[in-house]
Amino acid sequence: MKSKISKFLSLILRxxxxxxxxxxxxxxxxxxxxxxxxxxxxxxxxxxSQLDDVVTLNNKQRFxxxxxxxxxxxxxxxxxxxxxxxxxxxxxxxxxxxxVEKFMPAILKNGLLKMQxxxxxxxxxxxxxxxxxxRRGNPVVLGIKAELMHEKGYEFFxxxxxxxxxxxxxxxxxxxxx
Numbered sequence: 001m002k003s004k005i006s007k008f009l010s011l012i013l014r015x016x017x018x019x020x021x022x023x024x025x026x027x028x029x030x031x032x033x034x035x036x037x038x039x040x041x042x043x044x045x046x047x048x049s050q051l052d053d054v055v056t057l058n059n060k061q062r063f064x065x066x067x068x069x070x071x072x073x074x075x076x077x078x079x080x081x082x083x084x085x086x087x088x089x090x091x092x093x094x095x096x097x098x099x100v101e102k103f104m105p106a107i108l109k110n111g112l113l114k115m116q117x118x119x120x121x122x123x124x125x126x127x128x129x130x131x132x133x134x135r136r137g138n139p140v141v142l143g144i145k146a147e148l149m150h151e152k153g154y155e156f157f158x159x160x161x162x163x164x165x166x167x168x169x170x171x172x173x174x175x176x177x178x
Contacts, residue, residue: 005046006054010062012039013074020044028073028082029066061161076159079116086157086165091146095122095156095164096177098133099140107142112169119157119165122146126177145173 012035017024020038024030032051039046051072055063065072076084097112097120112120123129126141133139149169150156157165 014077015079029071075161088155091156093147095144095146096126096129097142098129100137111171122164141177143175143177
């Protein structure tokens with residue numbers, strides 16, 4: 001049940017808030033009472049307790065509740081325009097990205113592109129990248145020469161849940177780890 005709610009919240013808070021007739025503010029927040037009522041009106045019943053469980057128990061920490069406890073938003077992964085207020089930070093020497101073999105020809109040709117999202121998502125460890133790649137099949141883990149990219153002027157950000165973000169990763173900064 002929590003997985004179903006988490007997936008539905010990802011749809012609403014990252015991609016299509018109009019599915020339940022809500023709007024997110026410029027920073028991606030929506031009032032929790034408004035969200036719960038809108039979901040109920042569209043035959044998706046979610047209680048505050050279920051919402052709190054999804055936020056606190058989700059192993060990827062996809063969502064955040066505002067400090068006053070009144071609003072919720074997705075931490076990253078949006079395909080709609082939001083400003084998460086992220087500050088540019090210096091990355092570690094290496095970051096990682098999990099994918100599958102079928103995407104490798106395009107990645108080798110074009111690098112990692114954000115596609116429909118705001119940023120390319122990267123991990124600080126190869127185990128997380130492996131897990132991400134495993135969702136779609138036999139995983140391929142790519143190393144990213146993040147420190148070198150940063151030195152060349154590429155910006156990096158870290159979301160509230162520790163996901164590293166950047167606009168793109170040109171192929172010359174990638175290497176296969178497995």
